[in-house]
Amino acid sequence: MKSSSPNSNRPRRAMMGIRWVPPEDDWVKINSDGAVKGVEQRAFANGVILDKHGNWIKGYCRNIGKKKRKKLPAAGAANCKAFCR
Template sequence: MRLLVSRIFRHEILVHRPVQFVVIRNSHKVPPVQVGWEKPESGWIKLNFDGSCKCKSGRSSIGGVFRDHNAEFLLGYSEFIGKSNSTIAEIIALRRGLELVLENGWGDNSVWLEGDSKSLVDIIGKRKQLVNRCGEVQKHVTHINSIISELNNQCILTHVFREGNRAADKFAQMGYHFKNPQVWRHVPPNELLRIVHEDAEGKTFLRRR
């Protein structure tokens, strides 16, 4: 009887003992990176663009900002585009920015295009095939490529993490509040003053990948 009680007691301890999990961590961690907005070189203008979409409602807006090699604000734009999706919003943001390049006579400048949508950069910059893409996406991409072909100098398209695209993101968020397209020349709106100043000063943010 004493042996039986002993076995039962040991069994209860085993059942109620907390389970210990062993976490195996990857020894090859990807180190965090410093991300910020980067000035273009002299003779270049830089367009940062962004599209925004509210997933539940589909309401979308776009925004973008042009700056020169001194980080001087040249132009900003913001616009509500109705119902859409995030991909199309990003594409329209780039398309509108390129249209403004031509409208403002900047076609003779070298133009640096930068956004935080990696998939869009791959589609436009790397000429990836538009497999299973809707006709609207193809239409916008065709128009974007036609505008780029009209530029007289170099044109590059790069991806940046969101921390380096804050000004464009802010313009895109502002777009939800406007009934008509908005454009600011030479002087940014008050909502952008701090971000534009911090970008010009070279402020960076630590991003864990």
């Protein structure tokens, strides 16, 4: 008998573990993110630099001006690169 539930034809989701993978010796890991707020499209970029033990080295949160959502990843990456110098 078929179910009348609207979700009955959806494929089941697979469970998968997600974990932080530390960087190799003499390397750091950079985790970054960004957001666009409101109709005025004010954009913010933030991130952290972690050592191989997950210890915080440095972090940032910056207003990067007006950006469209689709351009935010590139703007955030450029901001992160400048921050790391």
